[in-house]
Amino acid sequence: MLRQGKSKQEIVDWIESNKLKVNHWFTIDSLEHLKRGGRISATSAAIGDLLVVKPVLIVSNDGSLNAVKRIRGRKKSIKTLFEEFKARAIKPEEQMIYIAHGDCLEDAEYLKSLILSEITPKDIIINILGPIIGTHTGPGLVGVFFLGKER
Template sequence: MNDFVILTDSCCDLPGDLAREWGLEVLPLSVHLGDQEYLNDLDGKSISFHDFYDQLRQEAVCTTSAVNMETFQEKMEALLKQGKDVLCILFSSGLSNTYNAGHLAAQELIAQYPERKLYTVDSLCASLGQGLLIQHAVELRKSGKSIDQVRDWLEENKLKLCHWFTVDDLNHLKRGGRVSSATALIGTVLGIKPVLHVDDEGHLINVGKARGRKASLNALVDQMEETVVDPEKQMIYISHGDCLEDAEWVRNEILRRFSVKGVVINYVGPVIGAHSGPGTVALFFLGVHR
């Protein structure tokens, strides 16, 4: 029986229409800009993605909030009461408290609903990396796999979900403690762009650098060339911090080098974008390892 619900959070950064088509239940994280709080919803209804990044460019003070345990419990219990089993695929525990809140909520409810299945998966993914992992779960469910089989596949394969990022402005990474003030200053003066990835513990790690924007974008595709598995069978995901032309450049370079099933491009949502900043470009695919 594969009639189960997939519950996730808005840091999956999927297009809202895809989330609805797949029947996902999505809980939003939130951002605070000045004295205003906005939901990080997938459609950008609370604050449009472009407006959010414009405020970041104007150096608005921005903080973020995870989904809390009470919100998870309310949503999970409503689904369980409907007789549904629930598979939760959540934002990396290495980047947010969202997974821990969801896991604790699930542990309390499992005891109350022993006839139901309620699983939580720490995706160890971010942005459309999490979204791409969810797509695989949706496809497995559609093919008839049980909730246990899908959960097991996710656990066995999530560390093959490759995340490669670059940013245009090092100062946002400096504020988040990802690079030092000296590195940010020197990099800005010399036009050096970092190349980052999400490691096996779900943390965002600086692993390289490139001289100039195009070189850094090219480096993302170079990484894909090194580790991608069966690209002709894959959907490739690209997310961006309000820099669609750069995301499209990466897409076109991928299509030049590989045969793939297709490419999905969407925004980096406000919660992740608050830390990575405008000009972020991220590439996601399945590889031999991260």
């Protein structure tokens, strides 16, 4: 926005008016790290992993991770991220979409291909996940970040 000539106050105002429109949707490959972090019980983790359940998580307004769906199978959980993106994104063709991954670039590329199969955003940037969320989720996280309907 600075490159577009916006003032610092205009940028602050834009951030303030759009902060609840920033959507963060994730899926993880294993429940082990959620169990270790005390977010789910050992029994829930064992049953979930046995049934190949992959939670779909969001970041809530208070910054916590919340499971909103439980999907059976990795590919289906990634497709769910794509479906939520399609349903919630505001003018996705005008956005830069961000995809983060926890040491699973192939899955991030798969999500990117799903998006590009139906939508042509300004750009899609794939990066490795940062350590803070990665500590809670472990390797195997795939997430998509975009402007969409308010959380």
